[in-house]
Amino acid sequence: MAASLYEMLGVTPDASPAEIKRAYYNLIRKHPPEKEPERYRLINEAWSVLSNEESRRSYDETSLYGDEVEALMDAARRAEEEENWATAVQKLKMALALTPTADYILNRLALVYAYDNRFPEAVKSLEKLTTRVPTVPVYWSNLGEIFLRQADWQSENGQEKEKTPSLEKGRAAFETAYRLEPYNQKHLLGVSRCYKAEKNYPQAIAYARRAITADGEVDYSDFDTLFEIAFLHVLTDDWDGLQKVVGEINSVTPSDPEIRGYVASRFARLASELFGAGGYSDAARIGIHALTFQDASARAELEKMVTFYRYVAGANEEMGAFSGDQRLPVPLRYFAYLSYMKAVDEPLEDHDDEFQEAWTNFLRGDGDHRLALLILRMEYPHLYWLQDNVYDKLAEQLKLDLRQGPDPMGDGFRPLNMAEDSAPQRTITKPPVAKPPVARPVTGPTLRESRATLPNNLTRPPNQGLALPFAGGVLGFFMGAVFATPLGGAGVVITGIIGAWIGVSLGKWLRRIVGG
């Protein structure tokens, strides 16, 4: 098989181009198309490969070393599966030594370098490849991916990626791939991802938008991209933009409940991730949009989760004023604070004692418990809700009717298809308004339930709490380690978008409580 094309032309593999040409013309005369069309066809097939220097070399390499190269590629594949990158690199290099013009092997080698975080080598290999064959889009997009991966890796290792020039190069590589393949949205998304990594969100959005129309139509296959745009709008706090994208997603999503359920779960998952990162009101907003897609059968669980997010988001808003509200006794403020911290799932350790102690201190303390409860209920309805069973029980003992309080759900969030008017609801602009009667679940969902009932396929960020019995109470508490770190320290580290504010105000607040 190895020399069949040469045999077809009746020459030896070391024949000069002139010899091959002469042989070809002689053969055509011997087997003209009129007399022997089939033989003539095969002669031409051989000629088309051997008459071109490049294709002849690649044919030679393949026919001479084809078996060895195949074995080496197999070995490299196995090494890759075991993530034994050094071996894979070695095997691929050996294969390349035999067939230096085999572009696909060089491409493979670049990818293995990248898996091994050997970015300079990966970039060098692909730059060589894109110089040699500048018309293959996938080599350019791979180069772009490697720059992206490198930037990721650098930022994980403490280097600021937006300061490294590799993302600019990554964009250029994706742009070249796009010029070669203007219908392939992946290349535009690559540019968008580079901009996102550089935190240039408007450009990231612009390129993602172009990606959607790269194939000429906006349809459900663009869902992932639209979803990415939705997320980019979250990152830029552009709630109008978010609302608009959700509308677009809604219009391209087919009515198939399974597909809509999937879309809902993607939103729910994003909400849960935002919540885990401390973006409580973002989580609430995204969660609301998840409801747009969930059909009635699976809606209850999702609603529970969204309600919870909304309460926490509200509680977060209330926290600033609440922590400094001197009308309220310190132990109550401390108790509510603990409830809040538990709800947002801070890394708490076992401090049910503190919970219990705070509540006991409040009950034992002087001051008007009725007034305190009333203020809590009327002005901080979200914080109230976080422990409403405890507060309700006390109110009942005190013969206090708190049902006339403001609706903690009156925060203006609406899922898209439930909006009464089409004007997008932006942020919590209105203070909670008293609105009788309070349509509130008799027993609010416990934190654990809220957390545990995420829709299918969702992965929650870690930090699941433990349920511990609260003495004398019917509630289950998740106890955490607010005070596990010395208070003189920087306080509690909270990641996320609103983390900074909480970190600062929390630190002050804690000191005062302890001092008091």
Added chain:
Amino acid sequence: MAKFSIGMDLGTSTSEVAVYRNDRYEALLDPRTQSAIVPSLVAVSAAGELLVGQEALSRVDQPGFGVREVKRLMGTDATVSLRGETYRPEEVSALILRKLKHVAEVSLGESVSDVVITVPANFPDQAKAATHNAAQIAGLNALRLINEPTAAAMAFGVKNLEREEQLVVFDFGGGTLDVTTLEMVSGIMDVKSSFGDTKLGGKDFDDRMIDLILRKFHATGARTDHLSDVRRELKAFAESAKKDLSTRREAEISVARFGQKGGEMVNLEVRITREEYEDEIASLLDRARTVLKTALQSGKLRPSSIGRILLVGGTTYIPAVRDLVSEAFGKPGSTEIHPDLAVAYGASVQAAIIQDLISSETGLIVADIAPIGIGIDIMSDVGGQRMLMYEPLLMPNQKIPVMVERDYSLMSADQRELEIEILQDPTGKAKLATDAVKTDIIGRITDIPPNQSGNPHPLKVAFSYDLNGMIRLRAWIPGLDKSLDIGVAATASRMSDEQKAQASDRIDEIWKSSPYSRQFESLIRKGERLVGEKGDEAKPISESLIELKSALAEGNESRIETAGGMLADAIFDLEG
């Protein structure tokens, strides 16, 4: 073995027929005009006579009485109307071929059936099929359809077997421009590339001339509103003015009582200089320049490496077109092979090769190519999106014949139907299905049973492109009795054998109304009268009459001519 071989150039504006015999080719002359160039015109006279070629010129531009440039309609579903009757383009082309057959039979004194017919390098598959059908309807057996530029090169090659050089055929005809690059090596004509513009030809240059004439005429205040198709009325005048400007600096167009001015009929009197005309056709020349540039690029040739540029086709008579070629190559184009006849010559050479009049051991051999890429549309995953992509099966400028087999799969296990369309890719750059040109050659497989295994059915596709440039594509699902077969099959489906036979009878019928057979009618009437009057004395006349009638019935032109001559002689002898 045949004593001679016939080649026919069925052109947009003119058609020619040539014979190859005794190791040389020559053009055959229309016995009535003594010209080798037969205008591709078909018309019907007021008396209902069929007119083909030069004779049709005076009638062809009367709406409903004549057809020009029918080649542009070949392969389409368009029809033309001649004196209230509707004809397919195949039938009109068959009349022109019939005329060429007549020219050949009269010239050679033998009946003619086997011929090679030329087609433009970029002719669509359906148009090739239609040409094949037209030959059959005209009573011809098309040995082969070959590309016009290749044919023209063969006319040169067969005379220059010893030459080793790169040449370019610049074929600018009535309807299309094709630039073909070839290499001549030891009697082998190796075609390297062919690139063209199928929508650029002499017709466009005529149109510009008509524009110019009308603009100048209207500028005098004359009006032409009373003419329903003023452009058509001017067509013949424009053509001749264009020809005049090839040799003169100025052309005069005068048509009596053509326009109206102030309620009176006025003559059209317009003078056009070569400069004015060249300004008018500047954009056409630009297009031609672009084609030339692209063709040289796709053939990877530097102009300086080209040893010879053969000028072919009527449009190369335009001086500005010749200048364009000289500028591009740094040397003038060659007219050593007659630009109007080169294609027909080459066709006769190809026929001679097929019929063994040219030895394959010592004579010319041609390695021809497919000028345009051919492929199909397939659904493919591109960056997570399903997109309809162009899948090449044949690259432009690939040597023919070609045969490939490929494996595909359906999109899902429960796919019930599948459709494959043959697409063309003139530049070899198509990526998306929408980048390629649709051919409307479509095949379908329906009622596919779902695959119980849960995997999509595999699909095999076999594609071939033969020496005639005809496509065949078969696709089948292995293990199931489900397949499609398109391309050459489309030739059959375009016109059934029955339709072709009917068309053939119809053409015969019309042909009998042509002056070529009518000219014997009065002779026959006179002969019959003499036989009635003179009895036995007129025996040679009655014998000739029998021969002539049977020749007419057979439609054998050379026998008709001979028998007609015999009858005339016999009458002359008796009366003399």
